[in-house]
Amino acid sequence: MKSKGVLKIVSEKRAWYERILAAVFYAISVYVIYLFYLNNSVSFTEKYYIKSLKILANLIFVSGLGIRFSYVINHHFNFDVMKYRVYWSVGPFGFGKWKDINNLDRVSTFLNVREECEVNIWDVRNNRYKIAVFDEIDNAVIYGRDLAKNLEIKFLERN
Incomplete structure (x- = not known):
């Protein structure tokens, strides 16, 4: 197994049409904010605050759609500190909490109840780290074998 460094596994890259949809929703959000402040002068009246809250509710919805089409899930393994x-x-913003791991034991593939093929990494205490999901079994097996080869651990193929 690799003894040094950080391994980054990107399990879900967005398709080109999802990235375009996300860009459209973000652009709509910025345009609505621009129009709101262009057409409404800032005041301390109840009417202004009601308009602001309505715009904010719509912005949360539209920005949420943008986030839905643009988020990416990565898996980070830090072998220096075993986390x-x-x-x-x-985009440039993200979050994730580091957890301790034991020595990695194997990479496995198997079919789940939705007929998708999952690729998982297992440690010596049988803790599972779900890495990727594929529609095609052959793609999952190829990915799992490459991952096991890079991590220098064994590969287990299951149905």
Whole structure:
């Protein structure tokens, strides 16, 4: 197994049409903010605050759609300190909490109840780290074998 360094596994890259949709929703959000402040002068009246809250509710919805189409899930393994985290990111912003891991034992693939093939990394205490999900079994097996080879651990293929 690798003894030094950080391994970053990107399990979900966004398709081109999802990135375009996200950009459209973010652009709509910025445009609505621009129009709101262009057409409404700032005041301390109840009417202004009601308008602001309505715009804010719509912005949360539209920005939420943008986030839905642009977030990416990464898996980080730090072998120097034996830690692991699932890192959710949207553009340059992200979050994830580091957890301790034991020595990694194997990479496995298997079919779940939705007929998707999962690729998992297991440690010596049988803790599972779900890395990726594939529609095609062959793609999952190829990915799992490459991952096991890079981590220098064994590969287990299951149905």
